[in-house]
Amino acid sequence: KLLREAGAEKAQCRIGRYKKHEMNIEAGEISLFRTTSDISLSLSAIKEGRKGSKALNKMDEAIIKESVQDVIEMADGSEPDTANDIAKWQEPAEFKRGDENPDKEVMYFRLKEFMDDVKRLYPKVILREAFLDFKHSTGCFANSNGVNFKYSKGVYGFELMISSKDGEKTS
Secondary structure: OHHHHOOOOEEEEEEEEEEEEEEEEEOOEEEEEEEEEEEEEEEEEEEOOEEEEEEEOOOOHHHHHHHHHHHHHHHHHOOOOOOOOOOOOOOOEEEEEOOOOOOHHHHHHHHHHHHHHHHHHOOOEEEEEEEEEEEEEEEEEEEOOOOEEEEEEEEEEEEEEEEEEEOOEEO
């Protein structure tokens, strides 16, 4: 609404909240469990075929209003492109995938099991760091054509850094 009031012919925005639960292995030991969260807002406007956009991670009213003006100024200063457009109207929809919360006990058990299996099955491998996390995100996407989508997604992820030594050979 603010983008349209500021002069955008077409506008869209996406807002998302993210929460990450993370367990780490460092130097062969489970060393950390933490939870972090973030929020993001993405604004886009099209005016006379010119597009401006901005992403931010603060949600207070003054910052949003200032960002709306920034987006309009970016659009005014950009090159026109006939390909700039937004999605046509679609039925509102909600998309859900995965769990909303992690199973922390299973995360710990699986991380410990992985660590023990690496020691037992691959004795030359040195487990430098490993990160097991669960990320949950929720948000919505809306545009001036009436598109209104909501989403919720929870996924587990795993990253690993290893090295190996066999006599004088290191990998």
